[in-house]
Every structure is written in structure tokens, then in C-alpha cells.
Amino acid sequence: MTRLQTAPPETESHPSPDLFRKVLGHFATGVVAITAIDPETGQPTGLVANSFTSVSLDPPLVAFCVAHTSTSWPKVRAAERYCINILAEHQEDVSRQMSKKGAAKFEGLGWSHSPGGSPLLDDAVAWIDATLEDEHLAGDHLIVVARVENLAAAERPPLLFFRGGYGRLNP
Numbered sequence: 001m002t003r004l005q006t007a008p009p010e011t012e013s014h015p016s017p018d019l020f021r022k023v024l025g026h027f028a029t030g031v032v033a034i035t036a037i038d039p040e041t042g043q044p045t046g047l048v049a050n051s052f053t054s055v056s057l058d059p060p061l062v063a064f065c066v067a068h069t070s071t072s073w074p075k076v077r078a079a080e081r082y083c084i085n086i087l088a089e090h091q092e093d094v095s096r097q098m099s100k101k102g103a104a105k106f107e108g109l110g111w112s113h114s115p116g117g118s119p120l121l122d123d124a125v126a127w128i129d130a131t132l133e134d135e136h137l138a139g140d141h142l143i144v145v146a147r148v149e150n151l152a153a154a155e156r157p158p159l160l161f162f163r164g165g166y167g168r169l170n171p
Contacts, residue, residue, distance in 0.1 A: 036079035
């Protein structure tokens with residue numbers, strides 16, 4: 001049995017950001033692209049997050065976290081409806097493209113309208129149409145709680161994020 005190594009005590013009352021990222025990077029997550037139609041421009045907009053989870057079955061709620069400095073979240077939020085696209089293992093390039101700042105996030109990407117009218121990315125593992133239920137400021141991020149309006153899934157493996165990089169599931 002392997003023992004967990006304990007880190008030397010930090011001199012501050014909390015761990016450094018580097019140590020925090022390193023340790024939490026050991027928790028593998030999926031990757032989601034949260035997409036909407038910007039009500040000001042009529043163009044698709046979106047952001048990527050790897051902090052996504054189910055919250056409640058009744059009512060159906062999910063949550064994700066975004067940096068409170070995000071310039072994309074206010075556009076998505078203003079749309080009132082958005083689509084949470086769970087990315088597939090071959091969509092690392094989609095994640096990287098949608099993570100960038102600027103208007104070219106959808107350039108060259110295939111998508112259609114979800115039943116709720118938001119961008120549904122081609123080949124996503126699953127999609128969830130949602131509306132804003134609540135928002136909570138938590139440190140340097142916002143915890144966004146969303147009410148699920150509609151959803152569906154395909155049978156394909158997800159894109160994973162682990163230790164600061166992308167990976168694939170090998171069952």
C-alpha cells in the first residue's frame with residue numbers, strides 16, 4: 001500500500017495557488033462548453049469549464065464555475081438560455097478554441113440549434129439546455145446553478161482534463 005506524502009507545512013494560513021492547482025489537478029474531470037446566442041449581436045458565444053456537476057434531481061439542477069473576471073459569462077448570462085455541451089474525447093481542439101478570448105470561438109466549428117435555441121456543438125457526448133437558477137460568488141469564481149430544461153446523450157467517450165492536460169478514458 002502506498003502512503004500519501006504529506007506536504008511540508010505552509011508558512012501562510014492557506015496553501016499556495018500552485019500547490020492548490022497541483023493537488024486538485026489529480027482529480028480528473030470532464031470538459032464542458034457552455035454556449036448561447038449573444039442577445040446583443042445575435043452571434044454564438046460561449047466558454048469552457050471543467051468544474052461541472054449535477055446538483056439535484058428534483059428539480060433537475062446542475063452547476064458549473066466560471067472566473068468572476070470572465071468576459072464571456074456576461075454574454076452567456078444575458079441570453080437567459082444556454083446549452084451545456086459535454087465534449088467528446090476527440091474535441092480537445094474545440095475546448096482550446098472556445099477557451100480563447102475574442103469573437104472567433106465558433107470559427108470553423110459545426111453546430112446547430114438545440115431545442116432551446118442555443119448552439120449545440122456537433123459530436124458532443126451530451127447536451128443540456130438550461131436556464132439560470134442562481135449565482136454565488138465564491139472566492140475568485142462564480143458558482144452558477146442552472147435549471148435543466150432538456151437534455152440528451154450519445155454513446156461516445158468524453159474528453160477528460162487531468163493534471164493540467166487533456167486525456168481520454170481507457171476502461
